[in-house]
Amino acid sequence: NLMGARLSGSYGDTQEPKTNPLVSISDEPETLYKRLSILIKGHDKAVLDSYEYFAVLAAKELGISVEKVDKPPKTIERFTLLKSVHIYKKHRVQYEMRTHYMCLELKYLTSSTAAVYLEYVQRNLPEGVAMEVKKTKIEKIPEHIRKPVWDTLPQVEETEVKS
Amino acid sequence: MAAAARALRVLPRVPSATRQLHTTPACLKTRAARVRVGKGDKLVTYEQAHPPHHIGHRKGWLSLHTGNLCGEAGAAQRAVEDAFLRRFLYGTFPGLLADEVVLKRRGNLLVICALLGRALPPHKLYFLLGYTETLLSHFYKCPVRLELQTVPARVPYKCL
Numbered sequence: 001n002l003m004g005a006r007l008s009g010s011y012g013d014t015q016e017p018k019t020n021p022l023v024s025i026s027d028e029p030e031t032l033y034k035r036l037s038i039l040i041k042g043h044d045k046a047v048l049d050s051y052e053y054f055a056v057l058a059a060k061e062l063g064i065s066v067e068k069v070d071k072p073p074k075t076i077e078r079f080t081l082l083k084s085v086h087i088y089k090k091h092r093v094q095y096e097m098r099t100h101y102m103c104l105e106l107k108y109l110t111s112s113t114a115a116v117y118l119e120y121v122q123r124n125l126p127e128g129v130a131m132e133v134k135k136t137k138i139e140k141i142p143e144h145i146r147k148p149v150w151d152t153l154p155q156v157e158e159t160e161v162k163s
Numbered sequence: 164m165a166a167a168a169r170a171l172r173v174l175p176r177v178p179s180a181t182r183q184l185h186t187t188p189a190c191l192k193t194r195a196a197r198v199r200v201g202k203g204d205k206l207v208t209y210e211q212a213h214p215p216h217h218i219g220h221r222k223g224w225l226s227l228h229t230g231n232l233c234g235e236a237g238a239a240q241r242a243v244e245d246a247f248l249r250r251f252l253y254g255t256f257p258g259l260l261a262d263e264v265v266l267k268r269r270g271n272l273l274v275i276c277a278l279l280g281r282a283l284p285p286h287k288l289y290f291l292l293g294y295t296e297t298l299l300s301h302f303y304k305c306p307v308r309l310e311l312q313t314v315p316a317r318v319p320y321k322c323l
Contacts, residue, residue: 044223
């Protein structure tokens with residue numbers, strides 16, 4: 001019984017195609033990325049582990065192939081200060097700051113996929129965590145290098161030099 | 164009673180021995196951020212009970228930003244902002260802060276998470292929340308969000 005039911009959007013738009021205002025279609029060829037390298041830095045290893053799980057899951061859901069997940073060793077920045085305000089040079093205090101890293105490498109992306117993935121992953125970046133992104137573009141070989149030079153030059157007849 | 168209230172004051176200061184002016188970046192390690200053992204009448208929260216060498220092992224961080232990471236800048240500015248924000252909140256919510264304030268920075272957004280006691284009625288708390296958010300966002304030129312939670316009483320971890 002459809003008497004009291006409101007017409008949903010799909011019934012109203014059968015004449016016009018449904019266009020999502022958030023999706024834009026353009027005719028220019030997309031830039032292709034061979035590798036997308038994301039380096040995550042943080043103080044807390046547990047936070048980095050949970051963020052790695054989240055980023056890998058997001059990549060899998062979007063169909064992006066993960067090349068490898070690397071965990072470079074942590075860097076510790078230490079400095080030694082005097083313990084007391086005035087004298088007592090022999091008694092010092094040491095502080096350190098530990099930075100843990102996590103490198104996520106994704107392969108073979110288009111620019112729109114990379115934009116979507118990076119935007120999602122960056123909006124959910126936890127506080128106290130920094131990210132650096134490196135993209136490796138694939139470009140076509142330029143026209144002037146296509147063929148080797150010795151094939152393009154006209155054939156020169158060999159002349160013997162007689163002394 | 165007054166001694167216990169003073170002991171549970173939120174900003175633990177390094178006891179300056181005989182000097183009033185600190186000019187070197189030295190901090191007496193054996194007394195920093197530690198509550199000294201007393202007669203057993205001081206109620207201490209989990210945060211206050213653990214000395215700073217337990218940060219990262221038994222304690223978390225109170226202020227989360229990227230300034231102190233390797234290759235990142237802005238540590239000093241964040242430290243100054245944190246100090247100001249803690250004093251400001253200590254003064255805006257007089258006697259209400261149950262534990263230390265947690266500051267989180269996500270991009271431009273500054274999120275302040277505070278635990279309050281239930282001494283004030285809700286409409287006054289809402290006013291203070293709006294006042295803090297607008298004032299701080301105009302002062303620091305970034306969106307500021309204050310997330311408050313009220314607890315019936317301070318949760319003691321130990322009696323020292």
